[in-house]
Amino acid sequence: EIVLTQSPGTLSLSPGERATLSCRASQSVSSNYLAWYQQKPGQAPRLLIYGASSRATGIPDRFSGSGSGTDFTLTISRLEPEDFAVYYCQQYGRSPLTFGPGTKVNIK
Amino acid sequence: EVQVVESGGGLVQPGGSLRLSCSASGFTFSSYAMHWVRQAPGKGLEYVSSISGNGDSTYYADSVKGRFTISRDNSKNTLYLQMSSLRAEDTAVYYCVKGGDKIQNNWFDPWGQGTLVTVSS
Numbered sequence: 001e002i003v004l005t006q007s008p009g010t011l012s013l014s015p016g017e018r019a020t021l022s023c024r025a026s027q028s029v030s031s032n033y034l035a036w037y038q039q040k041p042g043q044a045p046r047l048l049i050y051g052a053s054s055r056a057t058g059i060p061d062r063f064s065g066s067g068s069g070t071d072f073t074l075t076i077s078r079l080e081p082e083d084f085a086v087y088y089c090q091q092y093g094r095s096p097l098t099f100g101p102g103t104k105v106n107i108k
Numbered sequence: 109e110v111q112v113v114e115s116g117g118g119l120v121q122p123g124g125s126l127r128l129s130c131s132a133s134g135f136t137f138s139s140y141a142m143h144w145v146r147q148a149p150g151k152g153l154e155y156v157s158s159i160s161g162n163g164d165s166t167y168y169a170d171s172v173k174g175r176f177t178i179s180r181d182n183s184k185n186t187l188y189l190q191m192s193s194l195r196a197e198d199t200a201v202y203y204c205v206k207g208g209d210k211i212q213n214n215w216f217d218p219w220g221q222g223t224l225v226t227v228s229s
Binding site: 033039044046047050051056090093095096097098099100102 | 221
């Protein structure tokens with residue numbers, strides 16, 4: 001099983017600042033089959049990034065994904081008020097499909 | 109619009125059974141893998157189970173293997189999760205999610221609104 005570790009656990013930032021979230025895999029993720037999801041309180045998760053770096057439909061370009069192999073990053077270039085949420089990474093290249101524990105982005 | 113809508117959650121006693129349903133629309137249901145993901149109160153996302161488009165292949169997390177059964181009725185565009193021998197630790201919001209038609213696009217999108225399963229006496 002591929003174990004995903006996300007850091008930091010919590011990130012406290014102000015609107016307009018840049019957020020950098022990390023996702024590290026215990027084994028290489030096949031063909032960069034890695035996705036990022038955003039979840040706001042009381043809502044279902046929403047797909048942000050797939051294939052490590054491709055934005056999903058309707059996702060603003062302030063969200064970007066990068067990385068390969070075992071190290072991946074989600075960057076939010078300038079935080080908007082609606083971006084304060086929990087972010088999860090997921091690998092979908094090898095069963096069982098696994099999620100990271102999440103990074104909570106808080107308003108500072 | 110691609111949409112998935114869960115139903116069937118509720119309160120069940122430990123050791124009991126429950127069947128969740130997920131109605132899909134807006135895409136060719138039989139062409140896509142489907143998944144169940146759950147989230148215990150205040151916790152992160154936990155993968156539960158997957159089924160291929162034609163229903164021939166299924167996969168389960170170790171935590172539910174032998175107790176949960178995933179299935180689908182492609183004639184009704186509906187996904188199911190039969191849960192038995194339920195435990196308190198199965199208490200969670202259960203999400204139905206559309207996957208891909210091949211591994212290259214098997215990301216999870218969209219997600220349903222979730223249905224709450226509470227296991228308690």
